[in-house]
Amino acid sequence: MVSEQTKGDDLHAEVWHEESVHIVNATPERRAEFATTRQCARRALQRLGFPPVAIPVLPSRAPAWPAGVVGSLTHGADLRAAAVATTATCRAVGIDVEPNDGLPNGTLEFIASPIEISRLRALGTLWPKVAWDRLLFSAKEAIFKAWFPMTGHWLNYHECTLTIESDTATFTGRLHLDSSIRSDFGIDVITGQWGISEGRLLTAVVVPTRADQ
Ligand SMILES: CC(C)(COP(=O)(O)OP(=O)(O)OC[C@H]1O[C@@H](n2cnc3c(N)ncnc32)[C@H](O)[C@@H]1OP(=O)(O)O)[C@@H](O)C(=O)NCCC(=O)NCCS
Structure with a gap:
């Protein structure tokens, strides 16, 4: 990429x-x-x-x-960015940038499940300088930007359960989808990387080309 x-x-x-x-x-x-x-x-x-x-x-x-x-585009937090890859190596990419600021009140409950929220609280205790709720949002946006062009299917925030790893700066989105969609696209999990720089949170997802293609 x-x-x-x-x-x-x-x-x-x-x-x-x-x-x-x-x-x-x-x-x-x-x-x-x-x-x-x-x-x-x-x-x-x-x-x-x-x-x-x-x-x-x-x-x-x-x-x-x-x-x-x-490819994928993002513009936010005074940053403009694009990521591209060839279809020989990637099925999809998704990127997102957000300010490292907490989400507005009431937003987190709309985009995250109780289990995701409790994991964010644990991360916030360890690393209070990261706006973990905003990072979850950004990671889900990056996943959507990879998912939609690849499948043509909408993905709701609650159709993806996100786990964020602080030590490896990675995240994993587990998708809860109909078995027909799952078998059409052969994807249950989308993984990505995150970073923090100059007050911005950055997330990126790469879906590699299927081994059988
Ligand atoms: C489309 C969406 C992800 C854009 O994210 P955003 O944080 O609002 O905005 P960003 O600046 O980071 O990105 C905007 C870019 O996203 C891209 N984009 C818009 N719709 C898209 C889609 N359906 N698929 C892929 N990329 C899309 C465009 O390139 C757009 O830039 P442009 O209008 O200048 O061309 C968001 O508006 C949205 O609709 N989210 C709801 C769906 C979702 O996220 N579900 C979560 C699943 S876990």
Whole structure:
């Protein structure tokens, strides 16, 4: 996987013609974030050996990547980032960035189960400087960004139980899915890595290509 990032917006970043339809009514802030994130994506594609191309928005709101590429975009906490990989090595990637700040009151109960919440409390006792509730949110967003383009299926927050490891900076999402979806995609578990830097939480998920493909 290759990733590229930019702190803040590059006001010279361009929106390509095929992309512009998606932001005709956008605020200048949204336009700058959209353009800067796609500039990161084009840099990452070039490093992967692909020419820079337009990255339009699909009806699902997922980015449309060129044939042979999977990828993910994120913009938040004053960071813009893109990650891409070839389909020869990866089925999907997902990335997310969030501020290292606690979630608004009432949000955690909406996105986490009682068992997940009790694990976060234990982590908070050991490492109080990490906003573990926000990290759980970010990891679930990264999992969704990998999951949806790969399967075309929505995934609710409660269809994934997350375990975060503090010592290895990894996380594991166990998916609770219908057996038909499970057999279609052959995925029960999605694993990822997390990090904390300059007041931001970063999460990344890579789903490797199936051994039988
Ligand atoms: C789509 C979603 C994950 C985006 O996350 P976010 O933290 O709000 O925003 P980010 O800035 O990190 O990412 C935005 C980018 O996500 C990407 N994205 C949007 N919809 C997507 C989808 N269906 N699949 C993959 N990527 C998607 C886009 O590239 C978007 O950037 P762009 O609009 O500039 O092209 C979020 O809005 C959402 O709908 N979440 C609910 C589903 C979910 O997370 N379930 C949890 C399962 S455990």
